[in-house]
Amino acid sequence: MNHSERLAQSGELLTSAEEKNVMAYKQALIVRTDLGMGKGKIAAQCAHGSISAYLKADSESRAAWVNSGMEKVVLKVQSEKELATLFQKAKKAGLPAAIITDAGHTQIAPGTKTVVGIGPAEEDELDALTGDLKLL
Amino acid sequence: MNHSERLAQSGELLTSAEEKNVMAYKQALIVRTDLGMGKGKIAAQCAHGSISAYLKADSESRAAWVNSGMEKVVLKVQSEKELATLFQKAKKAGLPAAIITDAGHTQIAPGTKTVVGIGPAEEDELDALTGDLKLL
Numbered sequence: 001m002n003h004s005e006r007l008a009q010s011g012e013l014l015t016s017a018e019e020k021n022v023m024a025y026k027q028a029l030i031v032r033t034d035l036g037m038g039k040g041k042i043a044a045q046c047a048h049g050s051i052s053a054y055l056k057a058d059s060e061s062r063a064a065w066v067n068s069g070m071e072k073v074v075l076k077v078q079s080e081k082e083l084a085t086l087f088q089k090a091k092k093a094g095l096p097a098a099i100i101t102d103a104g105h106t107q108i109a110p111g112t113k114t115v116v117g118i119g120p121a122e123e124d125e126l127d128a129l130t131g132d133l134k135l136l
Numbered sequence: 137m138n139h140s141e142r143l144a145q146s147g148e149l150l151t152s153a154e155e156k157n158v159m160a161y162k163q164a165l166i167v168r169t170d171l172g173m174g175k176g177k178i179a180a181q182c183a184h185g186s187i188s189a190y191l192k193a194d195s196e197s198r199a200a201w202v203n204s205g206m207e208k209v210v211l212k213v214q215s216e217k218e219l220a221t222l223f224q225k226a227k228k229a230g231l232p233a234a235i236i237t238d239a240g241h242t243q244i245a246p247g248t249k250t251v252v253g254i255g256p257a258e259e260d261e262l263d264a265l266t267g268d269l270k271l272l
Binding site: 043049050051054 | 163165167174175176177178179180182183184185186187188190191202205206208209210212239271272
């Protein structure tokens with residue numbers, strides 16, 4: 001599958017296709033499904049993960065990602081262990097990554113880890129870590 | 137418990153009340169429910185709206201919001217007209233605001249407006265626009 005086909009299939013390219021000859025930057029938001037969070041809660045946690053990871057990226061990656069439409073993909077894992085492992089792997093790979101801990105005012109217990117945001121990062125590097133995960 | 141202690145304890149303060157004597161900054165993400173988007177799609181669109189509105193805020197508002205835990209709320213409207221009206225009102229009020237248009241690769245038609253992000257902005261100003269909306 002080529003780059004454009006993957007982008008089309010991934011479905012979360014929000015504003016524009018990438019040029020073939022431009023390095024593709026992407027962000028992954030990985031959500032725990034075992035917590036039974038509602039859709040509003042998931043959206044808030046993902047927005048939090050998105051900005052937190054963005055703020056950890058270097059300025060070049062930020063600009064490349066923003067200027068190419070902020071492609072992102074929302075994926076799922078089924079446990080805190082899987083979430084924590086992905087976070088550690090991302091950090092080890094040198095990618096900007098943030099793990100979100102909920103304040104627990106609603107729905108779930110305080111201190112619960114809910115979402116990991118990784119990137120913006122080069123698509124190939126991100127896919128190496130997250131390519132096996134399913135879309136939420 | 138004082139403000140700092142609460143921040144330290146909450147880790148990622150998503151929803152809690154701010155100290156009365158600290159200017160509270162908040163972001164609202166408003167989602168159309170009439171499109172029937174799935175939870176992954178909603179999360180991606182909200183993340184997009186969150187960063188897009190953040191990038192339109194001034195540096196003082198950005199810093200105040202990030203340093204106080206990036207409080208955000210996810211709200212709902214039932215039509216494109218309601219969404220567009222909120223966006224116009226936010227711009228007229230001088231608040232940072234972004235309306236997200238989906239590329240339409242999955243689930244919904246290309247060009248569909250899905251989410252509005254408003255803020256970070258002072259909580260009072262945000263509530264004046266969005267206080268009547270229900271949580272998603």
